[in-house]
Amino acid sequence: MEIKISETMIEQLIKTPEIKLNKQDSILRIKNLNVYAGNHHILKNINLEIPKNKITVLLGPSGCGKTTLLKSINKLTDLYLELKVSGQIYIENDDILNTIKNIPLIRQKMGLLSQKPYPLPVSIYKNVAYGIKLKGIKDKKLIDYNVEKKLREVGLWNEVKDRLNYSADNLSIGQQQRLCLARGLAVKPLIILADEPTSSLDPVSSKIIDNLFRELKKHYTIILVTHILRQAQRLADNIVFMNYGEIIEQGNPDEVFKNTKTSHMKEYMVEGN
Amino acid sequence: MKKRKIVEEIIFRILTGIASYSLIVILCLIIIIIFIKGFNALSLDMIIKTPKGGYYYGGEGGVLNAIVGSLYIAFGATLIAILIGMPAALYINVHLVRYRRTQNTIRYFIDALWGIPSIVYGAFGFTLMLFLGMSASLLAGIITVALLITPIVIRTFDEVLSTIPKGLHEASLALGSTRAEMAFKVMFKQGFSGFITAVLLAFGRGIGDAASVLFTAGYTDLVPTNLDEPAATLPLAIFFQLGSPIPEVRERAYASAAILTIIILISSLTARFFSQKYSKSNLK
Numbered sequence: 001m002e003i004k005i006s007e008t009m010i011e012q013l014i015k016t017p018e019i020k021l022n023k024q025d026s027i028l029r030i031k032n033l034n035v036y037a038g039n040h041h042i043l044k045n046i047n048l049e050i051p052k053n054k055i056t057v058l059l060g061p062s063g064c065g066k067t068t069l070l071k072s073i074n075k076l077t078d079l080y081l082e083l084k085v086s087g088q089i090y091i092e093n094d095d096i097l098n099t100i101k102n103i104p105l106i107r108q109k110m111g112l113l114s115q116k117p118y119p120l121p122v123s124i125y126k127n128v129a130y131g132i133k134l135k136g137i138k139d140k141k142l143i144d145y146n147v148e149k150k151l152r153e154v155g156l157w158n159e160v161k162d163r164l165n166y167s168a169d170n171l172s173i174g175q176q177q178r179l180c181l182a183r184g185l186a187v188k189p190l191i192i193l194a195d196e197p198t199s200s201l202d203p204v205s206s207k208i209i210d211n212l213f214r215e216l217k218k219h220y221t222i223i224l225v226t227h228i229l230r231q232a233q234r235l236a237d238n239i240v241f242m243n244y245g246e247i248i249e250q251g252n253p254d255e256v257f258k259n260t261k262t263s264h265m266k267e268y269m270v271e272g273n
Numbered sequence: 274m275k276k277r278k279i280v281e282e283i284i285f286r287i288l289t290g291i292a293s294y295s296l297i298v299i300l301c302l303i304i305i306i307i308f309i310k311g312f313n314a315l316s317l318d319m320i321i322k323t324p325k326g327g328y329y330y331g332g333e334g335g336v337l338n339a340i341v342g343s344l345y346i347a348f349g350a351t352l353i354a355i356l357i358g359m360p361a362a363l364y365i366n367v368h369l370v371r372y373r374r375t376q377n378t379i380r381y382f383i384d385a386l387w388g389i390p391s392i393v394y395g396a397f398g399f400t401l402m403l404f405l406g407m408s409a410s411l412l413a414g415i416i417t418v419a420l421l422i423t424p425i426v427i428r429t430f431d432e433v434l435s436t437i438p439k440g441l442h443e444a445s446l447a448l449g450s451t452r453a454e455m456a457f458k459v460m461f462k463q464g465f466s467g468f469i470t471a472v473l474l475a476f477g478r479g480i481g482d483a484a485s486v487l488f489t490a491g492y493t494d495l496v497p498t499n500l501d502e503p504a505a506t507l508p509l510a511i512f513f514q515l516g517s518p519i520p521e522v523r524e525r526a527y528a529s530a531a532i533l534t535i536i537i538l539i540s541s542l543t544a545r546f547f548s549q550k551y552s553k554s555n556l557k
Contacts, residue, residue: 076443081371104449112447118440121463130458131448180444187449 027052027190027221028073033087033097035068035077035245042068044245046087050191050238055213055222057232057253060242061268066225069242070193073223074110075103091190108135111184111220113194117176119168120183124160127168127179131187150182154212174205181212191221198231210235229272233257241265307534311527319528324494329513331521336529341496342504343533345411347480350418351426354475357419358426359468363456365427366434370442380431386424392484394421399488412500414490421485422475429474433467434460469548477537483508507533 026049035043043065050056058066068077075096077083088095096106108131120127128147137143147164151157156178160171168179177197184192194213198206213222213235226232232239232253239256241249243264249256260266308315322335369376398417407413437460445459446452461468483506491503492513507529514526 071443074447076446079371079439079442079446081373104446104451107447108449110447112444114440114444116440118438118444120441120445120459121465134449134454183448193447 025049025051027091028223029088029090030069030073031088031090033069033072033085033089035065035072035086036084037080037082042083042245043072046247048240048247048250050221050223052221053217053219054237055217055224055235056238056240057236058223058225058240058242059229059232059236059268060227062227064242065245066227066242067195070195070223070225072097073191073193074107074112076112078103104134108187109189110191110193111181111187111189113177113181113184113192113197115196115199117173117180117200119171119176119179122168123165124168124171124179125164127183128186131183135187146186150186151179153185153216154178154182155208156182172205174201174208177201177205177209178212181209185216185220189220191223192216194222194224196225196227198226198228206231229269241268243268304534307527307530311524311529311531314521314524314528315531316528319525320532323496328494329517329522331519336505336507336510336525336532338494338496339505339507339510339529340532340536342411342414342490342493343480343507344536345497345504346414346418346486346490346506347476349411349415350422350479351472351476353415353419354423354426354479355472357423358430358471358475359461361427362430362434362471363460365431366437367442367452367456367460370439380428383424383427383431387428390484391421391482392487394418395485395488398485402489407501409489409491409503410501411490411497411504414486414504414506415500417485417489418479418482421482422479425475425478426471429471430464430468433464433470437463466548466552469544469551473541473544476540480536480540481508481533483512507536 028048028050030046030048030050033043033046033048034041046069058069060066068083071077072085073089077085085097087097089097091106091109094101094106099106120130122130125147128150129143132143132146137146148157148161151160156175159175160179163170168176171179177200181192181197192213198209201209210231213224216222217237224231224235236253239250239253240247241256241262241264243262248262249260249265256265257269260269316335318333319335320340321337322333323338324336325332325334328334365376365379369379394417398413398420401416402409402413441459441463442455445455450458486504486506486509490506492505492509493503494505495502497504511526511529511533514522514529517523517526
């Protein structure tokens with residue numbers, strides 16, 4: 001039997017492993033994302049791949065579109081009528097912007113940590129149990145087990161184990177932020193979206209969160225929005241620098257920080273340091 | 274210049290202080306006058322007996338008919354107002370959160386409803402009653418008062434819900450809540466003390482209003498046992514007794530007013546107790 005190998009087949013053979021590798025490496029792909037608020041073009045043709053089990057830092061000055069990009073990823077842009085979103089965002093090969101799938105289920109693939117902690121108006125225990133129950137788990141022992149596990153993951157268990165039934169409002173702001181992280185982890189997300197999570201915290205609490213992120217990236221992919229250059233330098237495995245709604249530099253932090261190409265980022269680095 | 278600022282500060286403090294404390298003085302005066310004027314007529318009979326023959330000429334009896342009638346109407350109307358008002362306020366703040374303009378239009382209409390005088394509600398209730406072929410009854414009274422107080426429940430609860438930060442909306446949606454789960458498990462709990470205030474305000478307005486029940490609930494010396502029977506109310510009992518030329522009957526009007534005030538104070542204290550017990554920082 002004779003096998004004919006054409007040029008295109010060879011090309012495909014060479015290309016296929018590369019495509020597969022890409023898909024395995026990146027957990028989230030954003031293609032041609034544009035966001036408008038009225039006539040204002042907030043995000044301009046964003047194309048981005050987020051590597052799995054890494055910390056990707058979205059860095060840039062205030063108002064550059066970092067938070068909007070984060071909100072687009074878990075469709076919280078739906079809450080704002082004025083925002084018009086177009087493009088594609090693929091998570092596990094699902095285009096979540098143009099899907100007919102259940103949006104709450106898509107959102108559970110991501111845990112959100114906002115600038116200020118917003119604990120739910122219930123006890124510490126119920127804050128963590130909330131997401132677990134939403135997943136349909138009703139067994140009390142299983143919920144108890146998961147609540148403890150997630151509170152341990154964020155290093156809060158020993159601080160709150162004797163007051164699980166107290167209102168989450170009574171915790172310090174740093175503890176509240178960790179509680180919100182535990183609550184987000186309880187829905188077993190693939191990605192953690194963190195929007196300047198340490199901006200309202202004291203240096204000690206900030207350091208705890210930073211260290212947690214280093215641990216958590218073993219199991220989760222983290223997208224961290226920050227305008228603090230030092231935090232980006234400490235944590236990032238992948239840097240995305242944004243300015244006026246555009247990605248102007250991205251890549252490995254060693255490359256990006258050492259061989260900064262654009263004047264905007266150079267200026268930002270000078271001011272930031 | 275510095276001295277002028279100090280004088281300004283003192284004058285401002287005195288004026289604002291007078292404005293605040295004068296309200297407390299007025300409330301105390303109202304309560305004292307009612308109790309002094311009605312003191313002689315206040316007796317156990319007033320609250321456990323219905324009017325007997327010749328009551329309105331100084332004969333034996335009490336205003337149990339009006340107390341029970343008022344409580345029935347106020348509780349019934351408040352229940353209806355909660356059933357309509359709570360979902361409406363949640364809808365405005367959960368589902369319409371993107372649609373500012375629609376939100377404001379709805380709020381404008383509800384404010385307009387709140388501003389309509391209760392006698393107009395009474396007249397509307399009366400027309401509605403005739404249209405449905407009903408006679409003056411407990412049910413007609415409950416429906417009319419419910420119309421009067423539903424806007425109060427909606428707008429008061431809405432005011433509290435609208436102050437809930439958008440971050441909490443986002444946090445609960447990000448966890449994978451549906452909007453209904455967010456409304457009842459997060460927003461309702463967060464705004465619970467405001468909800469209690471809304472219910473209390475509505476109950477107080479409902480139990481104290483005379484004009485809306487004048488044509489719709491009617492008046493009777495009997496305690497109503499059925500929704501289609503007429504029902505007496507305390508505001509109308511006060512009104513009828515106060516118009517009497519006989520001093521003892523007028524005293525009974527003040528005694529009835531005292532009873533009404535006590536009911537409102539009790540409901541206010543109960544609501545305050547529950548709203549503190551279930552306030553956000555005590556929630557378990």
